[in-house]
Amino acid sequence: MMSETALRDLNLLPKPERTKETSSKDVLAKTYVEPTNENVEEKQRKNIGCFVEPPLNGNEVANSGAEVVVVEMEYIESEKLNDLEDVDKSLKVLIVGLESKDWVLLCETLNNVRRLSIYHKEALQDILDNVITLVVKALKNPRSAVCKTAIMTSADIFKAFGDSIVDLLDPLLVVLLLKSSQDKRFVCEAAEKALISLTMWVSPVCLLPKLQPYLKNRNPRIRAKASLCVSRSVPRLGAEGIKDFGIDKLIQIASSQLSDQLPESREAARALLLELQTAYEKGPVLASEQDAASVEPQVLSWEQFCESNLPKLSAQAVLRVTSVTREGFVSGL
Template sequence: MLHSFCFVPFRRGSDLFMMILSSFVSILYTGVNMSDSALKDLNVAQSGELEKNMDNSVKSCITKPVPIGNICLKKEENAPPTCPDAVTNGCEAGNVDVEYTDSENLTDLPDADASLSTLAARLDSKDWVMTCEALNNVRQLAIYHKEILQEHLESLVPLIVKSVKNPRSAVCKTALMTCADIFKAYGDLLVDSIDPLLVQLFLKASQDKRFVCEAAETALISMTSWITPSALLPKMQPYLKNKNPRIRAKASVCFSKSVPHFGVEGIKEYGLDKLVQIAATQLSDQLPESREAARKLALELQVFYEKFQASSSGEVDSTPDVQSDAESWEAFCQSKLSPLSAQAILRVTTTTKEGVAVGVTSTPKEGVTVGC
């Protein structure tokens, strides 16, 4: 009896304990669910607020284009100067479009003196848009106010070189276009300042970015067209022996393009023997571009030599004897060059000349069909 009496309360106490434990677990589970729900609601609220802020930031960066020289700068009216959410590595992203203006489409500056007074500072600015605008101002001044800009060329050329070296392609190309315009405007006046420009022009003309390469090629063509060979060739000659084969190749091409501007008397004064020696050296260069330029130079020199021989003997208007001219050219090369170099020059010039002669004399007979 005592045992059963004591056991019953124990069972009732155990049931009560289990009920309390079950209630506690239920409350705890309900609290966890409420916490999860509260967190979800909080995350949704924060996400909505973040999206709202981003929408406002994007709207504040919606822009309309405003042309500045050859730079189309997109800027909203009454908007803050920068968009914090659109900045990458300290630079504004996606709010500047660059348009390159050809020289013939450049217009005059409204106030040349005011532009010139701040030109150096703007060329040296860390703001690349301002630098491009300043480079275009240099182009405009070179075209419309040549005399005013001339006094400042010596101090401006290093800043233009700095822009050519700029890693941002827009600045580099605008600077190369500036080089082309100042070469045309000032010609030989730039010879004393051209040394730092040459190596950069040769490098940019041989790089992989096509639009930069084309701008550099245009600048080099302008240089060889507007600077006299007697002033330019001594500046380019050291680059024909540069360690960089691409620089040698571009220098060789420019050298061969500049020589024809000499004329017969100019070549005679400069020294035909020196030019033939340079052509012979470049014929053995490792790059095909350099060898092709040397081949063209050798042919030009042969033509000049034959014209000079004809004029000196009073036979300008008569048809010279091809064989005697070939022998005199051969004798000249052998007297001025080493045997191997003379052989290389004669191989190039004689083969080309014979090919032309064969093409002229082999006239098809009447009634015979040539080709396909």
């Protein structure tokens, strides 16, 4: 069982020592083998028990004579993670642990990355690029327990480092967008939480340019998740920030997603359009801002602004969404 200090073999622990507190768990079969080499990785394994991957063929397990035990895997929420007892020691073996093929050791090391991010982020700064590269590798691991722990690690990294992670974001972002749209529910939910953390802790000015390419991705699920991230990120700009970023660019983004394949994309686009409409009405654009030759600047209405920045059919679709929603809101008062 993965406690706050280690992953433990439930079959080797007496019942009173088994911890009940957990947010979610996996129960997984492993083959127990006594370690022989006294290298750094083996020494680190001893702190958590030494496990190796079970053979794919069930007959091989029976013939090997190895003892098959059950490991109960615990996913620890960020607020329940305790600080490391020895930061320097953990740092020395961090990269080795992240490169390990032992999935139990890998999960524990990922949790140590989380602890470092929460309590000692300055200690990770110099090796952050290497750490993120290995976290991305763990995100792609076919074992769900490793994948989910890596997703939770990503969320804690976003919170700890914010905008300073932007240059390292691309490989993380594409995998999280994909994982958030997969069929395994508990992996999908974890990835969605990580993306929410991303939009919460990385500023929209830095994040939106990173998200834009994924709005045109060939995979409709990736486009949908990117649309949701955009719709969550834009409100953090505020009315003035939206205008500074370019409300004309944002309305074009929302318009393109309004006719996308998946309902999730379309709903995100509708939410974004309403946010843009509200922001626009707080500070409407002057005609002179769009036409420098205009002698008498006039304030453009929302309808006029849409029509001047979008193709006719797209403008009609946008206005249909915003007017219908606005009318529904007024009638409900």
